[in-house]
Structures are given as C-alpha cells and as structure tokens.
Amino acid sequence: MHFLTEQLWFPPITDASEDGLLAVGGDLSPERLLLAYQSGIFPWYSDGQPILWWSPDPRMVLFPKNLKVSKSFRKTINSEKFTVTFNQNFIDVIENCASIRREGQDGTWITSEMEKAYIKLHEKGHAISVEVWKDAKLVGGLYGVDLKDKKVFCGESMFTKVSDASKVGFYHLIEFLKGKNYKIVDCQVYTEHLERLGAEEISRKEFFQHLNF
DSSP, X not given: OEEEOSSOOOOOGGGOOTTSEEEEEOOOOHHXXXXXXXXXXXXXXXXXXXXXXXXXXXXXXEOGGGOOOOHHHHHHHHHTOSEEEESSOHXXXXXXXXXXXXXXXXXXXXXXXXHHHHHHHHHTTSEEEEEEEXXXXXXXXXXEEEEXXXXXXXXXXXXXXSTTHXXXXXXXXXXXXXXXXXXXXXXXXXXXXXXXXXXXXXXXHHHHHHHHO
C-alpha cells in the first residue's frame, strides 16, 4: 500500500493489491487525474474515505469494433426518438450520474469533490460528456476522460431515465471513437450490462500495453 503526498507521482501499477487497490491520498487536481489515467489508474472511493486509487486485474474494456448491437436495439437507434449531443451539458450529466438511484447500490461513489474535479478536467478539454435527449429533456448520458494522444477513452459513469437512453449515448460515443481510430475503451470493472454490449476482461498487463503502444 502506498500513501501519496503533494508530490505528483504514482507507484507502479504492479504494486496494486489483489483487489486492485494501489494507493491512498493525494488530491484530485487535473494534473494528478491525467497522470493517473495515463498510467492505468483511476480514483474510486465514497464520502468519508480518503482518496483511493485503483488499477484492477483483470480490467474490463471494450474494443470499439466489438460493440454488440442487437436487432431490437438497432430498431431503437434507427427510430430517431432520441437526440444525441456531445459536450453540451457536462455538469448536468455528471450530477445525474451522481444522484440517480441504481439497483443494488446504496449511495454513490461520485462525491461532490469528484464532481468538481471532473468539471475542471472538462473545462480543460480532457473530460467529455454525451447527452441523450427526448422531447428536449435530458434523459440519459455518460462522461469520461479522453486520452486523445493515446487513442483511449476512459469511461466513468452513465445514467438513464428512460429505457435504452444511456445505451443510445454509448452507441454514438463508440461510433465517434471508431471514426477517430481509438484503440480501446476502458470500462474499469466487470458488469453484466457492459458484457452484453461487447466489453470483455483482459489482463492489467495487456491493458497497459494498449495504453502505451
């Protein structure tokens, strides 16, 4: 276990514990957050805890070409009942991600401190949002960290208020990333929902290779 100070650094990701916990402490400055994502590390903690930094093994990722689109979902996309935008309302997206209730979860890991940190990252052009609208109302969306130089997108969170809204946003994000020749989307940890969309688990070593080559 490593304890971070004001010094801007992270230990090697191979020092992470079996469950992926690498370090404690530090801050959520844009510079540290960028260094973390560029190094295969992300923050994840709850109110009342110190900042916890993770690099799990295995890692859940999506190769853009492997996105799964079912026939029924394709009909939803083609129906054009949703409108999708990028970077039009980052603040509302992250606030919805933080506040929306999720089955099997008690509370949120997106603390007010985290919200402020990612808004700053967005203002500097390193975090992006996807908004999904229906009848001029925000009904879904997602946000994440865009490592443009590495052609890697690090997904952070998504929300939906109506069926399929977040999936539609995710689909349009992946199509956008395909057009920019992105190599991989970091989904961090396994969920059945992500697996149904085509995501898979790979080793931390393989993820680090995609991140750096």
